Amino acid sequence: MDIRNFFVKKSRLEDSNNSHVTIPKSNDHQAGDDNVQIASTSSNYKNQNTPAPSDLVGMGKLIKQVELKTYPKQANGRSFHSDWYKKFKWLEYSVQSDAAFCYACRQFQPFANKEKTYTETGYRNWKNALDSKNGFPKHENTEVHITSMKMWKEKLARQNTGISVSTLVNHNILEKHRYYIKSIAEIIQFLAINELALRGAYEAEEHAERSLFSNLFKFTLKKDTLLSECAQHIPKNANYTSPAIQNEIIEILSDMVRESVVADIRNADVPWFTLMEDGTRDKNNRENISIAIRYVKNGKVFEELDAKNFTDLTLDIMEKNNLDTSRLLSQCYDGASVMSGKRGGVAALIQKKLKRNVPYVHCANHRLHLVVIKMVSDVAKIKHFFDQCILLHTFFQHGKVAAIYEGKSIVRVLDQRWSGHLAIVNVISSNFKEILKTLDAIIKSDKFTGEDVAKCIGLKSVMLGIEFRFSLMLMRNIL
Structure with a gap:
């Protein structure tokens, strides 16, 4: 997947896609000077998302000045007036929040104004709307608003002449x-x-x-x-x-991978696929959900993952990616009740949503995972072994220790992921001599504290013990 080609294609598409937004004629002090710098339009207003009411026009859309026969009245009997549109060409009204907003500031500089009244919360002080100190005239004379109006006018000038930013540079x-x-x-x-x-x-x-x-x-x-x-x-x-x-580039990469996966699924050998899903908590106690689609292409079985939420979001993902849910052949999850419950589990809810039987299969890897967990929790020697591996990881993460250690980095262990246990066992096994060499060097060195030396003596003694070495070889074979 060539990300350069993706960005070239994306930039060319944006250059040729000029949306048509009109701006009414306004006073000189609103519109500003015609000689506007191109840099003034550099803000990517399309990607900005202000929490304004949903009934206002979106970014890049034409201004919409709502005219009603009657506007809602406040307790003091005051209300919005459509006549204000004639004087303030930038003014827009939200029926949803019964508030006034500034189209220019929302479109071009929604985050530049510290006072968010005209871009987020809305102006509702109808009694003082025309007041020069508290109303629309005050906002109209602010530096942010004047700059926004200049950007609006400059955008219109470019669109009227059919010239994009890229051709001006x-x-x-x-x-x-x-x-x-x-x-x-x-x-x-x-x-x-x-x-x-x-x-x-x-x-x-x-x-x-x-x-x-x-x-x-x-x-x-x-x-x-x-x-x-x-x-x-x-x-x-x-x-x-x-x-x-x-983060934005990572999201773009994610979209590219997702598009590629969906294309592969559509071109699979058979139109059927299996849905697999699992969730686990990371060290910050955040739930991470993995959704997998299993399909066959070119005679080989593929599994593709995509981190999202449960049930509704699962079906929503398939719908957004144009995956035909009628082709869903089976489901594969762990044995947790939230996933496999006969009434409230994901497997049951998906069948209810699709209104048909979609067989559920308990994940074979997860069943094996449960066996390993049971073994480790019941055998004290194995539990102690992994605790000692964690101590090695923690100690070798210190900068001074890592600087003299020449072996492969000792990975972190998470209880939820037994692949990490296998990884740390493999690292310690293949770098056993390098680890002992580093511990000996610290014991003999005068650059470390007595506490560090004591830890090294203890770790070395544990590693040379028959129980640690036996557990190391045993778990390497089992995992």
Whole structure:
């Protein structure tokens, strides 16, 4: 999957898609000067989502000035008047909240105004609506509103002439900016594919966060001369490296993967598929739901995952992705009552929604998982073994210890995921000598505290013990 092609196609589509939004003629102090800088339209108003009433027009839509025969009256007998539209061309009215809003500020600078009355909550002080100190005239003379009106007028001028932003910008500069954005997307794609956190690790001793994303981006700048040249022309206030941009790119990547999966399912060898679903809590006690579609293509069985919610959202996902629920052959979940319950479980609810029988099968892997959990909880020696593995992980995460350790990183263990138990067993088994070597080095070193040395002596003694080594080999074979 080439993310560069995706962004090229997306940017060309946006360049050619000019929506038609009109602006009424307004006073000079509202519309502002005709010589508007192109940078003033750089805010991506299409992606901004203010919590304004739902009956107001969406981003990029024509202004809609609602005219009613009678408007709701407040306790003081005052109400909104449609005559105000003639004087204030930017004014719009929400029937849902019985409040007035500013179309220009909502469309172009919804987050620039600290006072959210005209973009989010709405103005309802009808008695003072025409007052120069408290009403519409006061808002009309604010810097944010004047700038918004300029942006609105400039947008209209571009649309009337059929000129897009991309054609107003030098073609070479535009290509450099696109290359810059694509490079950022590729870095995020690399980290996502390799299951690496963008944030990285926090260095307690230096009180600094070593962000993998920023470090990899800096490294790429050194290696890629074209990217380095592009970065020199990027405005300092628009580096496109913020967490919000990173999350947006991750969401785009998610959409690309989902589209690819759906395409594969539609082109499968047979039109039938199986639904599998499971949920677990992470270390922050947040529920993570996994929905899997199992299908056959080119004679091979595939399983594709997508994190969402239960039941209604499950069917909603399939509907949004145009997956025919009539082709749902069976369901596969764990044995928890919330999933397999005969009346209130996901399996039963899906059958009720679809109004037909969709057989439920208890996940074979989960049944094996339950056997492993039972064994570990009943055998004290095995439970102690994994507790000792966790101690090794915690100790080797310290910066000073990790700096002298030459083996593979000892992974974290989560009770909900036994693949993590297998991973830590494999790491300790394959790096047994390197771990002992590091412990010996700390014991002999004078750069560590007495507490660290005591921990090393204890961990070394445990690792060399027959019970630890036997448990290590046993669990490696079982898991």
